[in-house]
Amino acid sequence: MWLAIRGANDLGNPRRMVLAAFWAILGLLFLIGEQLPALWVGAAVVALALLAGVGLGKGTERVVSAQKQEADAQRFGHRLFAPALVIPLFTLLVALWLKDVEVAGWRLFAEQHSTVVGLGVACLLALGAACWLTRESPATGLESSRKLIDAIGWAALLPLLLATLGSVFAASGVGDSVSHLISAVIPQDNRLAVVLAYALGMAAFTMIMGNAFAAFPVMTAGIGLPLLVQQHGADAASLAAIGMLSGYCGTLMTPMAANFNIVPAALLELKDPHGVIRMQVGTALPLLLCNILLMYFIVFR
Template structure:
């Protein structure tokens, strides 16, 4: 087989570059905190600043901070969010007139920078061992250059302010993906998978692979709805159900694992815990129905989970 990954980098490169990426993300969050602290129009500028600055420090320096310090900062970060003290301050969004004028000037080329991010991400995933986060960041950097070529108004501060604006629109929901990702590891270490295995053992007869697949698939969907993250759910569900009730009886681990993950994604469509998919668009688009995105996805999710279960049974 021909190795398509012709662009190989040392493991240390990925490690260093990932640290750089997270430092950049952390600095943007820290900037959001300072900007809101100085914003007299923000009705809760101190709480907002505490949240974003804590988030920025943990994100940028998490690789070097002692675990207890990071944990303490996460608790500090959650306090303003719990008491609803994270607010949106002054928004420097472009006017409709300016947006229309820029579109008349740039036209459909405006989609090239967005496409560049996707292309670069796909390129590095297929043809290199460069981390996906690093690949996306490189794509974003190239897109920024393209946007600056399109218009002289696109100075570095514009990108920084717009990053802050979108962070503020999303608010505390930004921290959910990281926290939910950690939750999967905590559940696995705590032995939740073993508890699930004990419960399922009372329902699924030993050796009934088809029933095991149905329970595994539905479990992936439901647990993803609870955790908001299929990647976190699959570890617990595979340990508790997939391994002992499906894979142990000869089912193809490649097929089962791949389709089980897509079953989890069906749960992603149905939960507010998947904030970056289902809640953030509501905030950005200022939708009146906060459940509007989920309501339009539930039927699709039910159809897809049914198809995935049939695939798993047919190709196991």
């Protein structure tokens, strides 16, 4: 809702009311979506698609001048990345060691949502660290984040939408079809062949869908659980983790992952719209090979 209010007041955006309506509808869905009738939620999703199709526009106001940004970059150097590192480090700390901590009988983090709560706290800590480092106010940080979201636009929702699409595919039986297809093509009793099918399938399906969250339920239901876990005795937790990493290798190599590979090229005004992908292929392929080796040697009991 903050994005909607601030977007409506951004006079530098000629489509500020469209932008405000988009974020307001999305905010309402997050706040009270579970209490709304399914028909209303469906209509809201259609409205989001129509608004995105019209174009949300971009504001032209600068929170910080370009000259000050350049000066800060020269002064702080790589220290500017330190606040961003707070987010994954603190989230990992909560997920591994602090999730069950209690103080006076009260849990610090909710039992079923400890990682999500830890992520939220980590973002606040990162904001505080960034303000301390740059000597800027929290309001500047919030406004800068709004401008970044405006620049990304509707593509910021792609991970959420693609994860939902993956669940729909899994519920519609696509996973079973994948399982039958793979069983007919590869020898099921060959552990290496099944590992290759799962890891390469995660990468390939991610390239098609644009996000590993969409590929994961389909490939895991079709290959991971029936063939690797149930038939070959693989550990489900480690298999899922490495399987997701294999999918992320596909994310690095596809234009379908627009929010990762196409939007940054547009923001950086690169001459080659696929320049980000070309630079990432050299990392993605060796990393995929490492994931295959890890999967083969680690996940089996």
